[in-house]
Amino acid sequence: MASIEDIRAKTDDQLSADMTELKREQFNLRFQSATNQLERPARIKEVRREIARIKTLQGERARAAKA
Known part of the structure; x- marks a missing residue:
């Protein structure tokens, strides 16, 4: 799990x-969960929160660009 400082240091690209990689991982985790092959159930929560952190930062940057 990356810290917020690490995420803030990254460029928009x-x-x-x-985000693309996390969405792909989330998709794969859902499939593993459906077939009862999931090794780390807590990873679903970690990925979901990481996606939320990135979306939050992207929203902050978008609002700052408008102002």
Whole structure:
């Protein structure tokens, strides 16, 4: 799990790439969960929160660009 400081240090392109990768991982975790092959159930929560952190930062940057 990346800290908020690590996430803030990334560029918008890097955040978009991370978001794509996290969405892909979330999709795979859902499939593993449905087939009872999930090794770390807590990873679902971690990925979801990481996605939320990135979306929050992207929203902050978008609002700052408008102001």
